[in-house]
Amino acid sequence: MERIYYAGDQFLTGTAIANALVSYAAALGRRGTTGAIEIPVRHPDDGRLSVVNFLVGPASQIVTERIDAGDDDELRDEQLVERLRSLTAELAPMHPITNHGVPDTEQAVDYDWTDEV
Structure with a gap:
């Protein structure tokens, strides 16, 4: 269980x-x-x-603190967690994927060296 400190209030x-x-x-x-x-x-x-609507972004000051609670008190919502993970992944910076594999030597490379650059 976690305690969330947000906007001068706290929630579990x-x-x-x-x-x-x-x-x-x-x-x-x-x-x-x-x-x-x-x-x-x-x-x-x-x-x-209850349900709290959190507005989060660059100015958010969210702090969490682990607290000891019984396993029965732990709030779970796998769909919400998966949705948040998906939203987070959508915001990740794009990185190009390169193929650093070994070149395929089975195929002949056909260059036309007479073309001007």
Whole structure:
């Protein structure tokens, strides 16, 4: 279980959810953009469950802290975690893929050396 500190308040949520949220916020920050995402939380004062809409991006100040809680208290939402991971991956910088493999020596290379460059 993780405690999320955000906008002067604190919320409890599952570890996988908190980690995915922080990764998404970091990816948005690198891109200089913002996003909103709803996260299931347990309020620490009374234990009630609700959903909080987090606005995250370059100016987000999100801090998480691992807390000891029973396994039954851990909030889980695999679909949300997968969605956050997907959104984070979409924000990753593009890198060209090169083929550094061994050249295929079976095929003849046909250059026309008479062409002007």
